[in-house]
Amino acid sequence: ETRHVHDTFAERVGELVSGTVVRKEPQVVYIQVNKVEAELPKREQVPTEPYRVGDNLKVYVLRVDEAGRRLRVVVSRTHPNLLRKLFELEIPEIADGVVVIKGVAREPGQRSKVAVMSTDERVDPVGSCVGPRGTRVQAIVDELYDEKIDIVPYSEDPKVYITNALNPAKVNKLTLQAAKPADGEETPRGAAYAIVPDTQLSLAIGKGGQNVRLAARLTEWKIDIRSESQAASEGKARG
Structure with a gap:
């Protein structure tokens, strides 16, 4: 029985499965998937999700461990x-x-x-x-x-891709600086310098820097954002 369940889940590592929250402990939420109670550990939980008993949700199968005769299926929501x-x-x-x-x-x-x-x-x-x-x-x-x-x-064109990634903010001008390999960096990231309208600066940066942070991770470019007036005053200072 355990072997059959193990094989069934081993094939599903890296897949989505549907389950129902059956019980909660401080460090783990247990989710019934078919006949198995899968474990959703704290580090794989999303802090804002409630995980109420009876909730149906989809989880990502991370791994299947055999602990003696017991089977441990570890799943993720993050x-x-x-x-x-x-x-x-x-x-x-x-x-x-x-x-x-x-x-x-x-x-x-x-x-x-x-x-x-x-x-x-x-x-x-x-x-x-x-x-x-x-x-x-x-x-x-x-x-x-x-x-x-x-x-x-x-887009294969990094300028277009970075501009798209910064949406919903509009980018007026974007300049790119090619990457120089840094110590320990396998794939050096280039730097992008984006100028946005003054009214769009907070939108481009996002709450807590989230918009620009996600755009940088998505495109794999470092992104520096300035408003029109910031760029103009920096230009004067340089000039």
Whole structure:
């Protein structure tokens, strides 16, 4: 029995499974998945999610451990791949490979940015993810207890990609500085210098720096943001 259950779950590592919250302890929430009580440890929990007994939710299977005769299935709600798998589940074009996820940056329970591109020029990748009247992305938002999700059009052109990633803020000017390898950095990141309208500065930076932080993680560029007036006064100081 244990061997059968182990094999069943071992095949599902890296997949989504649906379960029901059955009990809670200070460090772990137990989720019934088929006949197994999976463990959602504290570090894999999203602090803003309630995990009420009886709640149905989808979890990402991290690993399966055998502890003697006991089976331990460890699951996550914070893993970036949880979001990838939810997109595959809700968006047929992603499941079919017509639309491809190029990157995910996530601050669980708060906000995520997901970069998408289409392999078919007739298919709009962002529109496919949003769905009619926003229904597809809303299903994902609901599953994640109202985590905000920005869907970003991917571009091979870093200027376009970074500008898209900083949405909803509008970028007036963007200059790039090529990366110089730093000690210990395998893939050096270049630096992007973005100038935005004065009225858009707080939007571009985001609450607690979240918008620019997620955009930087998504694009793998360091991003420095200045308002028009800041850039002008810095220009005068230099000149």
